Amino acid sequence: MRRPRWMAAVVMPVATALVITSCGGDDSGDGDGAGGAGNNKNDTGTVSVFGTEPENPLVPGNTTETGGGKIVDAMFTGLVDYDPVTSEPRNAHAEDIAVSDDGKEMTFKLKDGWTFHDGTPVKAKNYVDAWNYTAYGPNGQQGASFFMQVAGFDQVNLPDPDGAEGPKPAPTPPAKEMSGLEVIDDLTFKVTFSAPHPIFRVKLGYPTYSPLPDSFFADPAKFEETPVGNGPWKFVSRVPGQEVLVERFDEYKGDDKGKVKNVKFSFPESADAAYAMVVDNKLDFLDTMPPSALAGNIWQTDLEGRSSSAEILSLQSMSFPLYDPKYKSVDFRQAISMAINREEITKTIFEGNRKPATGYASSKVPGWEPGACGELCEFNAEEAKKLFDKSGFTGTVEITSNADGGHKEWVDAACGQITNTLGVACKFVPVQSFGEIREKINAREMTQIYRSGWLADYPLVENFLNPIYRTGGSSNDNGYSNPAVDAKLAEADSAASEEEAYALYHEAETMIAQDMPAIPLWDNPSQFGWSTNLKNVRMTPDRELDLSYVEIA
Amino acid sequence: MTDPTIAAQADSGGSYVTALEHADGGGTGKKGKPRSLWSDAWGDLRRRPLFIIASVIILFLIVVAVFPEWFTSADPNHRDLSRSRQTPSSDALFGYDVQGQDIFARAVYGTRWSLLVGVGAAVFTVVIGAVIGLLAGYFGGAVDGFLSRVAEVFFGLPFVLGAIIILNAFRSSGVDSAFALVMMVVFALSLLSWPVAMRIMRSAAISAKQQDYVKAARALGASAWRIIFRHMLPNCLAPILVYATILLGSFIAVEATLSFLGIGLRDPAVSWGVMISDARNYIRVAPHLLLFPAGILTITVLAFVMLGDAVRDALDPKLR
Numbered sequence: 001m002r003r004p005r006w007m008a009a010v011v012m013p014v015a016t017a018l019v020i021t022s023c024g025g026d027d028s029g030d031g032d033g034a035g036g037a038g039n040n041k042n043d044t045g046t047v048s049v050f051g052t053e054p055e056n057p058l059v060p061g062n063t064t065e066t067g068g069g070k071i072v073d074a075m076f077t078g079l080v081d082y083d084p085v086t087s088e089p090r091n092a093h094a095e096d097i098a099v100s101d102d103g104k105e106m107t108f109k110l111k112d113g114w115t116f117h118d119g120t121p122v123k124a125k126n127y128v129d130a131w132n133y134t135a136y137g138p139n140g141q142q143g144a145s146f147f148m149q150v151a152g153f154d155q156v157n158l159p160d161p162d163g164a165e166g167p168k169p170a171p172t173p174p175a176k177e178m179s180g181l182e183v184i185d186d187l188t189f190k191v192t193f194s195a196p197h198p199i200f201r202v203k204l205g206y207p208t209y210s211p212l213p214d215s216f217f218a219d220p221a222k223f224e225e226t227p228v229g230n231g232p233w234k235f236v237s238r239v240p241g242q243e244v245l246v247e248r249f250d251e252y253k254g255d256d257k258g259k260v261k262n263v264k265f266s267f268p269e270s271a272d273a274a275y276a277m278v279v280d281n282k283l284d285f286l287d288t289m290p291p292s293a294l295a296g297n298i299w300q301t302d303l304e305g306r307s308s309s310a311e312i313l314s315l316q317s318m319s320f321p322l323y324d325p326k327y328k329s330v331d332f333r334q335a336i337s338m339a340i341n342r343e344e345i346t347k348t349i350f351e352g353n354r355k356p357a358t359g360y361a362s363s364k365v366p367g368w369e370p371g372a373c374g375e376l377c378e379f380n381a382e383e384a385k386k387l388f389d390k391s392g393f394t395g396t397v398e399i400t401s402n403a404d405g406g407h408k409e410w411v412d413a414a415c416g417q418i419t420n421t422l423g424v425a426c427k428f429v430p431v432q433s434f435g436e437i438r439e440k441i442n443a444r445e446m447t448q449i450y451r452s453g454w455l456a457d458y459p460l461v462e463n464f465l466n467p468i469y470r471t472g473g474s475s476n477d478n479g480y481s482n483p484a485v486d487a488k489l490a491e492a493d494s495a496a497s498e499e500e501a502y503a504l505y506h507e508a509e510t511m512i513a514q515d516m517p518a519i520p521l522w523d524n525p526s527q528f529g530w531s532t533n534l535k536n537v538r539m540t541p542d543r544e545l546d547l548s549y550v551e552i553a
Numbered sequence: 554m555t556d557p558t559i560a561a562q563a564d565s566g567g568s569y570v571t572a573l574e575h576a577d578g579g580g581t582g583k584k585g586k587p588r589s590l591w592s593d594a595w596g597d598l599r600r601r602p603l604f605i606i607a608s609v610i611i612l613f614l615i616v617v618a619v620f621p622e623w624f625t626s627a628d629p630n631h632r633d634l635s636r637s638r639q640t641p642s643s644d645a646l647f648g649y650d651v652q653g654q655d656i657f658a659r660a661v662y663g664t665r666w667s668l669l670v671g672v673g674a675a676v677f678t679v680v681i682g683a684v685i686g687l688l689a690g691y692f693g694g695a696v697d698g699f700l701s702r703v704a705e706v707f708f709g710l711p712f713v714l715g716a717i718i719i720l721n722a723f724r725s726s727g728v729d730s731a732f733a734l735v736m737m738v739v740f741a742l743s744l745l746s747w748p749v750a751m752r753i754m755r756s757a758a759i760s761a762k763q764q765d766y767v768k769a770a771r772a773l774g775a776s777a778w779r780i781i782f783r784h785m786l787p788n789c790l791a792p793i794l795v796y797a798t799i800l801l802g803s804f805i806a807v808e809a810t811l812s813f814l815g816i817g818l819r820d821p822a823v824s825w826g827v828m829i830s831d832a833r834n835y836i837r838v839a840p841h842l843l844l845f846p847a848g849i850l851t852i853t854v855l856a857f858v859m860l861g862d863a864v865r866d867a868l869d870p871k872l873r
Contacts, residue, residue: 349637354749416654417634420633432724
């Protein structure tokens with residue numbers, strides 16, 4: 001499974017009352033639709049976008065990191081995609097998605113007339129073959145676990161007896177194809193799950209679920225050289241370590257067709273170099289400001305009128321290393337949460353550019369119901385003090401974070417509130433770099449409360465909970481384990497309908513909040529900048545340039 | 554003594570004489586006897602308004618540093634976001650910073666750390682430099698050659714770069730008491746600045762070595778240590794003292810520079826430099842956050858530099 005990323009990302013208090021040009025309300029340039037076609041510059045021009053060298057060849061099932069992810073995203077369109085503004089999942093290539101009453105079967109009807117970039121039609125078979133290929137253990141595709149819930153997955157992908165790092169290869173699975181996938185006709189196929197899993201629909205916008213053309217199966221090596229997708233952008237060329245060029249696919253039938261002719265994903269050697277290039281208009285789009293640009297809010301002056309900040313699928317929180325006996329007491333953890341006045345910090349330190357968290361997911365996630373944390377995430381001096389006294393904590397509350405990301409201000413502010421409310425000493429312990437902290441977290445050697453930020457893969461609350469709070473989750477760094485929560489999450493994963501799943505996830509969140517293994521703080525926006533060559537720039541909630549919207553100025 | 558007028562006359566006469574005696578070097582000098590360099594300098598200094606102003610400021614700062622609680626009743630570390638960035642008022646003379654902390658109280662309590670760094674680093678620099686300089690100057694030859702080369706190595710290090718490297722190396726060592734933080738900065742500063750003091754001392758020692766009284770002492774069989782401490786040290790002290798006074802002021806400013814870069818002092822040793830560093834992002838929205846500590850810093854550095862100038866003029870009239 002693509003490992004969602006702990007965010008090194010940097011937050012900087014926005015000093016000046018910056019008007020966030022939130023993409024949501026700005027539809028002025030959107031209405032003219034084909035208007036972009038009349039613009040000559042769009043027909044010939046190239047937009048260069050900051051990227052990083054893809055880890056693997058551009059095969060969607062094997063691309064789980066952001067560098068290749070954003071290119072694969074552009075080149076392929078699956079059954080579902082996400083609204084670039086609300087991140088709501090909507091049908092893309094799927095004409096209709098039907099879920100059986102028990103939630104165990106999902107039938108996809110495809111739109112007719114879609115083709116791959118090589119002209120061959122996109123059929124149901126292309127999906128089924130691609131998914132089987134990705135899930136098949138010996139193919140070693142990184143996205144294999146995305147098909148875990150499909151019936152028959154355990155027959156094509158056997159667990160490695162000594163772990164992924166071990167010397168022994170995983171045994172050859174008994175089947176090559178998942179029994180849960182069935183082609184009905186050219187434009188229809190059916191998925192059967194081992195347990196009800198209607199929430200599957202929401203995950204489908206992730207590129208791992210893309211179809212692959214027949215040419216891929218005939219000659220994978222050739223495909224890796226010149227990938228053929230079915231998305232709005234067609235592969236042109238790739239210079240390893242430097243750039244990938246794609247051009248608009250004119251026969252594309254989807255709604256997210258591009259307006260400009262070419263898009264170039266460039267890989268400058270560092271974010272700092274990329275930033276300098278954007279300032280000089282040599283690079284058109286940078287999705288994350290490097291810390292050096294955030295310091296003192298330089299980016300706002302350097303990129304005046306061509307930078308912005310957008311909400312992404314990310315949440316800022318503070319985590320307790322639960323393996324340290326100091327933090328064993330639930331009362332203590334709840335007391336800290338209730339001693340922090342999120343409202344006040346977001347208003348003063350962040351100038352209102354953050355939203356206080358009310359649960360364990362970002363408010364950008366569709367279907368997510370706020371308020372799971374309830375009173376526990378609201379400032380309540382009396383209750384906090386009462387809980388704190390009950391916990392019997394002695395000593396100094398220490399909160400640590402990387403010092404290079406501009407976190408000092410808000411940690412200091414939170415510390416001040418903790419001291420004022422609980423009467424306990426509290427201090428910020430800066431650590432030089434994010435890597436240094438991650439090392440200690442991975443080795444389970446943390447002794448201080450630490451800042452943690454999470455960027456989700458797909459807009460589903462599940463992605464904020466399962467990896468972090470489920471026993472043995474891929475990013476469960478603190479050893480949090482509550483069988484009741486595990487059971488509730490499992491129940492939600494296999495709920496019979498999406499609404500039911502959302503309700504169950506909400507319940508799980510409520511249970512997690514009672515244990516308070518981490519304190520949700522606020523939504524974490526990302527700052528981005530662009531060159532003077534562009535107009536209609538906006539960033540999607542998964543931190544990519546909205547290529548269907550951008551135009552050349 | 555029953556006549557008040559006579560008593561007053563006698564008194565004023567008496568005090569006049571005492572002052573004169575004092576000017577002659579602690580009352581030991583008699584009329585007509587040549588005054589020492591130090592008493593001469595003191596007599597000179599007392600008449601300089603620059604010196605008096607600087608001394609008053611510095612004395613005041615010392616009192617503030619030692620007894621900050623006399624000047625403010627506010628807790629410098631109490632945070633309250635509801636008053637974040639409020640401008641000066643009768644409640645808080647200098648207003649509040651981003652965290653809602655009283656800037657005046659913080660500046661008052663910060664005096665201690667800023668002065669401590671300045672004084673500590675100046676003392677260390679002078680002690681290291683003076684000892685090595687004296688030894689090099691007195692013994693000469695191979696000793697001088699070796700010590701001078703060592704000094705040149707340190708002299709060759711760019712100051713800010715060197716300080717960044719040293720402080721970075723110690724930064725993650727888990728030092729977190731205020732005093733230890735100050736000592737770390739003091740150590741870094743003196744390690745990088747002693748060569749200048751050493752050179753000053755060395756050249757003074759070389760010229761003093763040629764003086765007759767040193768030769769006489771040696772002829773009488775005095776040991777090297779006795780000559781160095783009894784005869785040379787007192788006579789070489791003037792130039793280095795001048796240097797130290799000026800250095801003190803500049804060290805306070807350097808500490809602010811390093812703290813601004815995020816490698817000098819930090820919580821809990823909140824100096825003016827730390828305050829300036831914390832305030833830099835808010836210069837456009839709340840300039841008072843930066844202007845007050847910066848102003849105090851400027852006045853303090855100015856006072857020390859003025860004092861150093863005056864002392865130099867008095868001790869080393871050639872340079873005037």
